[in-house]
Amino acid sequence: MARKREIFAFQGERGAFSEVAAGQFAGGTVDVLPCTRFEELFENLRAGSVDGAVVPIENTLHGSVHENYDHLLNFDLPIAGETSVRIVHNLIVPGGVKFRDLHRVFSHPVALNQCLRFFEQNPQVARETFYDTAGSVKMLVEEKLTDAGAIASARAAEIYGAHIVKRSIEDDRQNYTRFFLLRRPEWFKRHSLEAGRKGWKTSLVFSTRNVPGALFRSLSALALRDLNLTKIESRPLRGKPWEYLFYVDLLGNAEEERVRNALRHLGEQADLLRVLGSYPRGS
Amino acid sequence: MARKREIFAFQGERGAFSEVAAGQFAGGTVDVLPCTRFEELFENLRAGSVDGAVVPIENTLHGSVHENYDHLLNFDLPIAGETSVRIVHNLIVPGGVKFRDLHRVFSHPVALNQCLRFFEQNPQVARETFYDTAGSVKMLVEEKLTDAGAIASARAAEIYGAHIVKRSIEDDRQNYTRFFLLRRPEWFKRHSLEAGRKGWKTSLVFSTRNVPGALFRSLSALALRDLNLTKIESRPLRGKPWEYLFYVDLLGNAEEERVRNALRHLGEQADLLRVLGSYPRGS
Numbered sequence: 001m002a003r004k005r006e007i008f009a010f011q012g013e014r015g016a017f018s019e020v021a022a023g024q025f026a027g028g029t030v031d032v033l034p035c036t037r038f039e040e041l042f043e044n045l046r047a048g049s050v051d052g053a054v055v056p057i058e059n060t061l062h063g064s065v066h067e068n069y070d071h072l073l074n075f076d077l078p079i080a081g082e083t084s085v086r087i088v089h090n091l092i093v094p095g096g097v098k099f100r101d102l103h104r105v106f107s108h109p110v111a112l113n114q115c116l117r118f119f120e121q122n123p124q125v126a127r128e129t130f131y132d133t134a135g136s137v138k139m140l141v142e143e144k145l146t147d148a149g150a151i152a153s154a155r156a157a158e159i160y161g162a163h164i165v166k167r168s169i170e171d172d173r174q175n176y177t178r179f180f181l182l183r184r185p186e187w188f189k190r191h192s193l194e195a196g197r198k199g200w201k202t203s204l205v206f207s208t209r210n211v212p213g214a215l216f217r218s219l220s221a222l223a224l225r226d227l228n229l230t231k232i233e234s235r236p237l238r239g240k241p242w243e244y245l246f247y248v249d250l251l252g253n254a255e256e257e258r259v260r261n262a263l264r265h266l267g268e269q270a271d272l273l274r275v276l277g278s279y280p281r282g283s
Numbered sequence: 284m285a286r287k288r289e290i291f292a293f294q295g296e297r298g299a300f301s302e303v304a305a306g307q308f309a310g311g312t313v314d315v316l317p318c319t320r321f322e323e324l325f326e327n328l329r330a331g332s333v334d335g336a337v338v339p340i341e342n343t344l345h346g347s348v349h350e351n352y353d354h355l356l357n358f359d360l361p362i363a364g365e366t367s368v369r370i371v372h373n374l375i376v377p378g379g380v381k382f383r384d385l386h387r388v389f390s391h392p393v394a395l396n397q398c399l400r401f402f403e404q405n406p407q408v409a410r411e412t413f414y415d416t417a418g419s420v421k422m423l424v425e426e427k428l429t430d431a432g433a434i435a436s437a438r439a440a441e442i443y444g445a446h447i448v449k450r451s452i453e454d455d456r457q458n459y460t461r462f463f464l465l466r467r468p469e470w471f472k473r474h475s476l477e478a479g480r481k482g483w484k485t486s487l488v489f490s491t492r493n494v495p496g497a498l499f500r501s502l503s504a505l506a507l508r509d510l511n512l513t514k515i516e517s518r519p520l521r522g523k524p525w526e527y528l529f530y531v532d533l534l535g536n537a538e539e540e541r542v543r544n545a546l547r548h549l550g551e552q553a554d555l556l557r558v559l560g561s562y563p564r565g566s
Contacts, residue, residue, distance in 0.1 A: 060524040063517075066346050176524050215515065216499075216506035223499035230525070232498065234346075234515055241343040241459050242513065 006051040008181070009033040009044045015134030015156030017085050021179040022054045023155075024083045038067055042075040045182055053077070053182040059087070060176045061114070064233050069247055072180075072276055073205055079277030080193060081181040082201065086173075089115055089133075091166040092157045093149045094141050099165045104128045106136035107151035115151055118169040125149075137162050178282070198281040200253035201230070204263070206270040207237055207245050214269065215246065221265035222250060225258045245272070253278040289334040291464070292316040292327045298417030298439030300368050304462040305337045306438075307366045321350055325358040328465055336360065336465040342370070343459045344397070347516050352530055355463075355559055356488055362560030363476060364464040365484065369456075372398050372416075374449040375440045376432045377424050382448045387411045389419035390434035398434055401452040408432075420445050461565075481564040483536035484513070487546070489553040490520055490528050497552065498529065504548035505533060508541045528555070536561040 008030050010018035022030055033050050035041055041053040055071075058064045072079075089111055093102070104126040105112075105119075112119075112127045119127055128148070130136040136150035141160045149165065150156075157164050180203075208214035222229060231249040252259040254275050267273045291313050293301035305313055316333050318324055324336040338354075341347045355362075372394055376385070387409040388395075388402075395402075395410045402410055411431070413419040419433035424443045432448065433439075440447050463486075491497035505512060514532040535542040537558050550556045 058519070060519050061521065063349050063519050172521070174522050174524050178525075212509065212511040213506050215512060216502045219499050219502065223496050226495065228495040229498060231527070232515075232517055234517075236341070236343050236346050238344065238455075239457050241457050242461075244514070 005031050007031040007033055007049075008052040008054050009035050009041045009050040010054040011035050011038050011041055011056070013132045013135040013138055013156075015137060015153055015159040016132065017087060017153055017177060018054050018056060018179065019134075020153055020155050021056075021083055021085050021177070024085065025052065025054060025081055025179075025181045038065075039071060042071050042077060042182070045077055045184060046075060048184065051183070051187070052080070055180045055182060056177050057082075057180050058178050058231075060174055061172060062110070066235060069233060069235050072203075072247075073245065073274070076274070077182045078185060078188065079180045079203055079279050080183040080187070081279045082178060082282040083181070084176045084178045084282055087114070087170065087175040087177055088154065088168050089151045089170040090154055090157065090164045091118070091149050091169055092137050092140075092152055092162045093165050094144065094146075094162050097146055097149070101147055102149050103147045105149045105151060106130040106139065108133045108136070111151045114171055114175065115169045117171050118166070134159070180277075181279075193278075193280055195253070195280045198283065199251060200256075200278050201249055201281045202252055202254050202259060202278040203247065203249050203276040204266075204274060205245055205247045205276060206266060206273045207243070208269065209271055210240075210243055218246070218266055218269045221262050221269060222248070224265075225262045227252055227259065227262055247276075251281070288314050290314045290316055290332075291335040291337050292318050292324045292333040293337040294318050294321050294324055294339070296415045296418040296421055296439075298420060298436055298442040299415065300370060300436055300460060301337050301339060301462065302417075303368050303436055303438050304339075304366055304460070305335075307368065308335065308337060308364055308462075308464045321348075322354060325354050325360060325465070328360055328467060329358060331467065334466070334470070335363070338463045338465060339460050340463050341461050341514075343457055344455060345393070349518060352516060352518055355486075355530075356528065356557070359557070360465040361468060361471065362463045362486055362562050363466040363470070364562045365461060365565040366464070367459045367461045367565055370397070370453065370458040370460055371437065371451050372434045372453040373437055373440065373447045374401070374432050374452055375420050375423075375435055375445045376448050377427065377429075377445050380429055380432070384430055385432050386430045388432045388434060389413040389422065391416045391419070394434045397454055397458065398452045400454050401449070417442070463560075464562075476561075476563055478536070478563045481566065482534060483539075483561050484532055484564045485535055485537050485542060485561040486530065486532050486559040487549075487557060488528055488530045488559060489549060489556045490526070491552065492554055493523075493526055501529070501549055501552045504545050504552060505531070507548075508545045510535055510542065510545055530559075534564070
């Protein structure tokens with residue numbers, strides 16, 4: 001009996017970098033549900049209309065996607081994996097269009113701004129902002145434009161049957177986005193995650209009492225057990241001006257004894273403490 | 284001889300909440316230079332075309348204004364003060380327009396989203412997005428619209444000669460924005476800041492070596508001297524994926540002995556350490 005294929009929700013048009021992340025999580029092809037807003041990823045997963053939600057969490061140039069940190073706390077859907085996608089911007093044209101035909105290039109403003117060197121070297125090409133990177137490829141093909149290109153992922157060219165005329169035109173190659181794969185709590189009853197060679201990571205969120213040294217004491221619960229913290233992020237606590245929630249990623253699994261001890265110790269210091277998930281460390 | 288009035292740059296149209304902050308910093312009226320982009324605040328101050336730059340740094344509902352954290356490091360213009368403005372959204376109409384005439388209300392999407400209860404209670408009024416809160420009041424008055432209102436600060440109503448028909452229609456009153464006043468380094472040679480009853484605050488930025496426990500050891504330099512940390516923010520380090528800069532605010536003045544000692548100790552741990560300013564603590 002053929003096993004039912006899983007469906008992962010992602011934000012953006014087909015061919016978005018989030019769809020590339022979905023493919024990495026699935027280790028091949030996966031059925032996808034494109035969504036307009038980040039919140040819909042969480043809503044669809046909670047409602048059971050998809051098997052996983054692919055959520056961008058931070059980018060090495062722009063920092064964290066703060067809205068998604070807020071949703072992680074509010075929806076309480078566990079993290080089942082992480083992966084990173086290198087953001088490679090390609091110049092893409094519909095079939096038959098040549099580089100010398102181009103007078104304008106469409107893309108999301110962030111992508112256009114990450115390819116400034118290309119536009120300096122090609123002053124004949126105007127920058128045109130569009131709501132989405134992959135969506136701009138879709139539009140070119142649908143509108144049959146003959147003087148325009150788009151900046152997007154290689155996957156977008158593939159999906160819409162367009163061609164890459166220049167690969168990797170981004171200014172900074174150290175441009176990566178890290179994604180979480182979220183699952184419903186029920187999934188973990190029937191499946192177990194396996195850590196690869198790189199071991200485990202655990203993400204958690206806590207708030208501290210508003211007293212001097214509270215954050216330091218909270219972090220000591222981790223440091224005293226030699227736990228390696230890979231990320232810390234603060235977000236405002238609603239209704240308590242100038243107080244914060246802290247999101248922390250550490251190396252280790254919440255089931256390990258020293259992590260369990262650290263979490264119990266941290267719980268003594270913290271007003272709120274929640275483990276968002278333990279998952280195999282991505283590459 | 285009348286002393287020359289100072290000019291402060293702020294981002295937004297006349298009447299923006301940033302202009303309210305400029306007034307709080309000046310303790311009365313101040314000449315202002317409205318700018319379109321945050322970066323222009325820093326550029327104008329560095330070029331000497333203004334005496335101060337009024338920079339929003341965090342909001343109690345939305346979190347930090349990350350772009351401005353990046354500019355603080357890159358422009359290296361010292362912080363000379365902080366202040367908080369409560370974000371009070373008012374429904375504003377041009378003279379002669381009545382509440383019952385309203386069919387649409389213009390404002391920045393963030394402001395519209397912060398007044399959802401008002402729109403639920405008044406379904407006859409459509410939400411119309413505009414690029415700026417105060418700018419939407421200006422537009423109503425210039426276009427002489429008779430069926431439209433705007434959501435903005437009381438200062439915007441005053442500046443454009445419009446009227447407030449409903450005060451404080453925001454859903455959440457715990458909505459504050461914190462601003463920094465930046466000055467040129469030369470200013471500090473001729474002036475000295477005075478701390479009020481509430482004492483001093485110091486803002487600094489540091490990066491840690493990428494080794495286990497590095498952030499904890501850095502914070503210990505502060506905690507071991509009983510220094511109270513009021514904020515910590517992480518930002519990605521460009522060119523070094525998954526490494527971070529940390530921005531910290533603490534209570535105290537960088538000239539005090541225990542802060543000096545803490546900074547020397549922190550400097551031993553940190554790859555980069557820069558004091559962004561010591562300034563009187565705002566209310």
